[in-house]
Amino acid sequence: MEFIWKIGGEAGMGIMASGLTMCKAFTRGGLSAVGYPEYPSLVRGGENTFQIRVGEDVHAPLKKNHLVVCLNRPTVDFHREQVYENGAIIYDSSATKIEPGEFGADKALLDVPLLRLATDNGGDVIMRNTVALGASIAFMGYDISLLEQVLAETFARKGQQVVDQNVKIARAGHDYMLHNYKAQMESFKFKIRKKSDSRKMVISGNEAIALGAAAGGLKLFSAYPMTPSSSIMHYIAQKELDFDIIMKQTEDEIAAVQYAIGANFAGVRAATATSGGGFSLMAESLGLSALSETPVTIFLAQRPGPSTCLPTWTEQADLKFALNASQGEFLRIVLAPGDMHECFHYAARALNLADKYQLPVILLSDKYLSETFFSCAKFDMGVKIERGKMITKDMKPLPLNARYKRYLITKDGISPRPIPGVIGGEHVSGSYEHFENGYSAETFSVRAAMVDKRMRKINSILKEDFEMPKLYGAEDAELTLICWGSHKGIALEAAKILNSEGMKVNVLHFVFLFPLDAKNLKKLFRKLNRTVMVENNRTSQLAGVLKEYAGFRPDFKLLKYDGRQFFPEEIASEVKKLKEKNWKGKKEIHVIDNLPYDYLQAGKVER
Amino acid sequence: MSSIQELTTKEKPQWCPGCGNFGLHMALKGALSELGIPKEKTVLVSGVGCSGKASHYINTYGFESLHGRSVTVASGVKLANHGLTVIAEGGDGDGYGIGSAHFLHSFRRNIDLTYIVHDNSIYGLTTGQASPTSQHGMKTKSTPHGNLEMQFNPLAVAIAAGGTFVARVFAGDMAHMKEVFKQALQHKGFALVDVLQPCVTFNKLNTFAWWQQRVYKLESAGHDPKNKAAAMEKAFEEMSSNYSKIPTGVFYKEERPTYVDESPQLASGPLIGHAVKSAEIEKAFEEFM
Numbered sequence: 077m078e079f080i081w082k083i084g085g086e087a088g089m090g091i092m093a094s095g096l097t098m099c100k101a102f103t104r105g106g107l108s109a110v111g112y113p114e115y116p117s118l119v120r121g122g123e124n125t126f127q128i129r130v131g132e133d134v135h136a137p138l139k140k141n142h143l144v145v146c147l148n149r150p151t152v153d154f155h156r157e158q159v160y161e162n163g164a165i166i167y168d169s170s171a172t173k174i175e176p177g178e179f180g181a182d183k184a185l186l187d188v189p190l191l192r193l194a195t196d197n198g199g200d201v202i203m204r205n206t207v208a209l210g211a212s213i214a215f216m217g218y219d220i221s222l223l224e225q226v227l228a229e230t231f232a233r234k235g236q237q238v239v240d241q242n243v244k245i246a247r248a249g250h251d252y253m254l255h256n257y258k259a260q261m262e263s264f265k266f267k268i269r270k271k272s273d274s275r276k277m278v279i280s281g282n283e284a285i286a287l288g289a290a291a292g293g294l295k296l297f298s299a300y301p302m303t304p305s306s307s308i309m310h311y312i313a314q315k316e317l318d319f320d321i322i323m324k325q326t327e328d329e330i331a332a333v334q335y336a337i338g339a340n341f342a343g344v345r346a347a348t349a350t351s352g353g354g355f356s357l358m359a360e361s362l363g364l365s366a367l368s369e370t371p372v373t374i375f376l377a378q379r380p381g382p383s384t385c386l387p388t389w390t391e392q393a394d395l396k397f398a399l400n401a402s403q404g405e406f407l408r409i410v411l412a413p414g415d416m417h418e419c420f421h422y423a424a425r426a427l428n429l430a431d432k433y434q435l436p437v438i439l440l441s442d443k444y445l446s447e448t449f450f451s452c453a454k455f456d457m458g459v460k461i462e463r464g465k466m467i468t469k470d471m472k473p474l475p476l477n478a479r480y481k482r483y484l485i486t487k488d489g490i491s492p493r494p495i496p497g498v499i500g501g502e503h504v505s506g507s508y509e510h511f512e513n514g515y516s517a518e519t520f521s522v523r524a525a526m527v528d529k530r531m532r533k534i535n536s537i538l539k540e541d542f543e544m545p546k547l548y549g550a551e552d553a554e555l556t557l558i559c560w561g562s563h564k565g566i567a568l569e570a571a572k573i574l575n576s577e578g579m580k581v582n583v584l585h586f587v588f589l590f591p592l593d594a595k596n597l598k599k600l601f602r603k604l605n606r607t608v609m610v611e612n613n614r615t616s617q618l619a620g621v622l623k624e625y626a627g628f629r630p631d632f633k634l635l636k637y638d639g640r641q642f643f644p645e646e647i648a649s650e651v652k653k654l655k656e657k658n659w660k661g662k663k664e665i666h667v668i669d670n671l672p673y674d675y676l677q678a679g680k681v682e683r
Numbered sequence: 684m685s686s687i688q689e690l691t692t693k694e695k696p697q698w699c700p701g702c703g704n705f706g707l708h709m710a711l712k713g714a715l716s717e718l719g720i721p722k723e724k725t726v727l728v729s730g731v732g733c734s735g736k737a738s739h740y741i742n743t744y745g746f747e748s749l750h751g752r753s754v755t756v757a758s759g760v761k762l763a764n765h766g767l768t769v770i771a772e773g774g775d776g777d778g779y780g781i782g783s784a785h786f787l788h789s790f791r792r793n794i795d796l797t798y799i800v801h802d803n804s805i806y807g808l809t810t811g812q813a814s815p816t817s818q819h820g821m822k823t824k825s826t827p828h829g830n831l832e833m834q835f836n837p838l839a840v841a842i843a844a845g846g847t848f849v850a851r852v853f854a855g856d857m858a859h860m861k862e863v864f865k866q867a868l869q870h871k872g873f874a875l876v877d878v879l880q881p882c883v884t885f886n887k888l889n890t891f892a893w894w895q896q897r898v899y900k901l902e903s904a905g906h907d908p909k910n911k912a913a914a915m916e917k918a919f920e921e922m923s924s925n926y927s928k929i930p931t932g933v934f935y936k937e938e939r940p941t942y943v944d945e946s947p948q949l950a951s952g953p954l955i956g957h958a959v960k961s962a963e964i965e966k967a968f969e970e971f972m
Contacts, residue, residue, distance in 0.1 A: 100972070103972075104972075275972055276972065277968055277971035277972055278971055278972070279971045283971070287964060287967065287968075290959070290960075290964050291959065291961065291964050293959050295763070295954050295957060296759070296762055296763060296954065298759065315963075315967060316948065317947060317948065318960065318963045318966075318967070319960050319963055319964060319967075320948050320957050320958075320960050320963075321948070322762055322946060322948055322949070322954060324762065326755075326788075327784050327785065327787075327788040328784055330752065330755065330784075330785075331752075331755045331758075331784070331785055331788075334748065334749075334752050334755030334756050334758075334759060335755060335756075335758055335759035335762065336759060337748075337756055337759060338728070338746070338755065338756035338757060338758060338759020338760040338761075338762075338763065339759040339760065339762060339763035339954075340759075340763075341726075341746055341756070341759070341760060341763075342726070342759070342760045342763035342764045342767070342955065343763065343764070343955050344763035344764070344954050344955050346759065346763070360749055361749065361752070364748065364749050364752075368746070368747075370746075454965075454968045455968060457961055457964065457965055461959070479692065479693065479742075495955075496723070496724065496725075496726045496744040496760070496764065496767050497723060497724055497764065497766070497767065497955075498723060499723045500723070501723070501744070502722055502723055502742055502743055502744050502745075503744065503745065504738045504739050504744075504745035504746065504747055505745070505746050505747070506738065506739075506745070506746065506747030507731065507747050507748060507749055508747060514739075514745075515692075515694045515739055516736075516739065
């Protein structure tokens, strides 16, 4: 049982809100939903869509749809080739013209007076969406009471009258469908039914990251707006009073990361979030965190680059940037969660690691993971906060006879760190190379000893905290899809398709991207059969990193860099083609969506 | 409280003999000592440049940030623990050049910091290039044919940007400097003290004698620091008098709630003592259902 529903219209038509409402209605019926929004970088006009794939256990969107609600003409043009055979289209002929047969004779064209039903029932033009939701639910055979529940809760704050009106309007769409398209409904093969009553969350990667950070003791969050990281800021700002967190919007990303460094120096857990352009501005401060050994956590939501590029689309092309940003050589930890639970868990973990090792930690997501919504069980609040070797004033007093050695050379490279307010801990933390007591050291032996001290932390990280990539599926698979971060669910779905067609495919997914345990990775790679690297970038950055650190070369590389993430069926189809060629085809395959009509075209008159 | 001696580290200052920084730091330590501010509860954040060394020579907590970024780290420190006395120091290139965005926004934000700018109208540590406060026509290593740019006016900008304490002192007058530092440290809000000082090695124009002949004290001229229009006029006097009269002292002062005062989360005390709101976070999960 699986169903793919999509709604499309101009920015400002309330596409996102409608999509979220539907996701919740599906999730409450014991189903698993993936809500995937796409939108260009503008506030009004253009083409915005929200697709929901719903089933028993789904982890990624697919390209085609069973039922599409077209609120404007570009949605029609864009989706002509993106509706499954025998699928259906809901539209309102008073606003959008569709010629018979435009979608092919097999499709049901369902003209529903969305605007009229909204206004006749006392609603506003914007409420045509709600009519469309009711009509969609009727057509797919789903339970309207679940939609009504969600609407009631969403609008509860606005009073019973608003709730009643929304429910009435959704009902109007639902009933119109039942009365006018009975025959079409009966011949429509795709249906989705409620499975059970369920209480799960519908949450995006950014919200999961924000909650994980809060649970991990985040107290100050400083950031500058940048898509696709901004919704972390929005969520924390919205909850700052309840969660007792200071959300500080700063004048730029330099200030954002610097506020976080200052707060961490003073003993308060602080983090920032940004995307590539902002991270470029933070690069110098990344080194400041490393040299001064002041913890800092950066949530880096990738989007295509270089420069401003495609602000609202996705790519995994900042891995090497995250690994190498800032001058000089220093240690940092780079993590890339792959699903909602990992976003929550590793956001909290990032704060622990930054404190424990006194260095910058970067958590990589991307537009796809950050802004896509998934049904997900409640997070486990069992987050243990570990502050490492931080000295606070309620601990044993420090000796007062000598200047405190903030950068004491230790076996594990980590030096106890008193925070301001602790008597006897006065010291200078700084951006210059220093002696153990923090004073500037232009002394070769000291310089080398300090580099070694800082680098030595890698041993403890690998021993105590590093996690090997996880292998999902049969250990003796004939083929392994290797991916990182956001592409976990996508690769798992691709493997599922291939396995259902008789292959034996598993998935190796990396969360810990740096540092890497070369020895154990080499052992693991030796056990794999044929390998296919799947990366949402042009140069296969993880393959480069694995070659450098573990001497590994994948057999094939599947790369996509057109602004969208992979769709599972693209991976499956390319793997099948490789197999058909008896694995003798090209080693590097670029997957590009050549759509006859695309989003950017929809928003503009000229090209 | 800590004595001047206790506030002095054993690190030997790397400033040139005769540099205004010596007097500046003596005055700052005197102010901290006289106000009885404990050293372990003081954080001095410096940027990079000759002024950047400031955090090494004072026995408080110190953080030597990046070039132009003392105010930003200091702001983070203060929001994290507003029980601390937080001082930011930087130079004219540091604060008015590379860090100018932070300079500008600090005034409207009004976080309770004392920001001391070592203003010697030159880049000293990089051996003598023009700075934002170098005079028009001034010859430096980077402007050998004369500086083509107007001199930056930090005081006028500070007042216009919403500054609540805007002052200027001359490094050659230690007693006055100490008094103004004390006022700045006691001011609730973002306090700017621009310190006019010679760079004895690289600025051959604005020497001790040059300043000495031109500076006068606003308090002895009957200036009312609550009068914003008069403050603005005084901020332009240096240029309007063609450098014949340079006012020092407190130009402008106003009481306005600080950023911390207006943050409801901080009403119960410094952020550092706050617990994780686990119950609230768990409750938030429900809102996603």
